[in-house]
Amino acid sequence: MKINNRRIPITLILTAAVVVVVFIVLWAGNDFQALRSTEPPIQIRYDMYYQSKSMAQEQSTFFADRKAMRDHVPGTVPRNGTIYAYATPEEAEAAIAGNPLAVSPAVLARGENRFNSFCAPCHSVTGQDTTETVRRGLQKPPNLAAANAKGYSDARLFHVISAGQNIMPGYADKLKEEDRWAIVHYVRELQKAPLKYAEAAPAAQDTTAAAATGTADSANESTEAVQ
Ligand code: HEC
Numbered sequence: 001m002k003i004n005n006r007r008i009p010i011t012l013i014l015t016a017a018v019v020v021v022v023f024i025v026l027w028a029g030n031d032f033q034a035l036r037s038t039e040p041p042i043q044i045r046y047d048m049y050y051q052s053k054s055m056a057q058e059q060s061t062f063f064a065d066r067k068a069m070r071d072h073v074p075g076t077v078p079r080n081g082t083i084y085a086y087a088t089p090e091e092a093e094a095a096i097a098g099n100p101l102a103v104s105p106a107v108l109a110r111g112e113n114r115f116n117s118f119c120a121p122c123h124s125v126t127g128q129d130t131t132e133t134v135r136r137g138l139q140k141p142p143n144l145a146a147a148n149a150k151g152y153s154d155a156r157l158f159h160v161i162s163a164g165q166n167i168m169p170g171y172a173d174k175l176k177e178e179d180r181w182a183i184v185h186y187v188r189e190l191q192k193a194p195l196k197y198a199e200a201a202p203a204a205q206d207t208t209a210a211a212a213t214g215t216a217d218s219a220n221e222s223t224e225a226v227q
Contacts, residue, residue, distance in 0.1 A: 072173065084162045084172035092159035099154040101181040111186025114179045118171060127190040128197070139167050145191045146198050157184045 002008070028044045043049065054060055054068035063070070077083060086092035101107055116125055122133045127144030134140050142149060152160070161180045164170035171180065 082172075082177055084170070086159060086163065089156045089159045092163075093153055093155045096155035096158065099158070099181050099184055101178060101185065103185045107182050107185055108189060110179065111182035111184070111189075114175060115183050115186050115190075118175060119183065122168075126193065126196070127187060128193070128195070141168070143195070143197055144187055145193060145195050149187075150191050154184050154188075157187060 028042075056069060058068040059066050060068035062068075072078065086095060115127075119127070120131070122131060122138065122141045123129075123144055124131050130140050149157070158180055160168070161175070161183055162170055162172040175183070
């Protein structure tokens with residue numbers, strides 16, 4: 001071939017062509033990552049974008065109960081987990097002197113963070129409102145700043161959080177003991193706000209047995225929002 005009257009050897013042209021093809025193939029293999037586009041990326045190979053793993057709350061076709069998130073094996077305690085030992089609020093009040101956690105801005109911030117993640121979905125961030133759960137048919141939770149909950153001892157609040165109360169589930173297996181006590185401090189803060197509405201006292205506690213086996217485990221740390 002001749003360019004500007006100079007002969008270019010065919011081997012040079014072929015080599016250049018091979019280099020261009022190899023470059024395009026390598027770039028494609030890297031999903032054309034240097035291209036700026038608002039379109040979804042063209043993915044020649046998926047790297048680790050899509051993985052055969054279960055995400056939180058996902059349905060599973062592998063397990064018979066369709067839950068991807070597995071319950072603790074009965075009779076086992078997660079590493080660093082603790083067992084919540086009290087079946088009734090009376091037992092808890094007899095055994096627990098009070099909140100062992102000294103209140104501080106950091107403890108309140110932690111309590112707020114945990115409350116907003118674990119309690120606000122039903123009790124609202126103020127503890128005094130209802131939320132989407134009621135609109136979707138769940139029982140209306142009581143106002144946490146009303147006289148009833150305000151009159152609860154710290155031990156009883158801790159017990160309700162740990163073991164649950166009637167349809168409210170216990171959180172001993174989801175929240176570490178220290179975090180549950182931080183929530184108790186934070187609920188006390190919420191109770192200082194003016195009362196929005198009074199709430200009739202809920203029915204006496206009737207379901208506590210399941211909570212006695214509740215445990216808190218450090219494996220749940222992954223669900224925590226970093227503050
Ligand atoms: C799934 C919704 C839901 C979640 C989440 C929830 N609660 Fe409850 N809570 C309820 C319901 C419903 C009741 C009323 C139960 C009853 O009838 O005794 C209740 C009752 C209570 C009570 C007793 C109030 C009283 O007057 O007797 C306290 C205290 C409480 N919850 C605190 C919390 C805290 C703290 C959290 C977070 C760790 C939390 N709840 C998470 C639904 C929920």
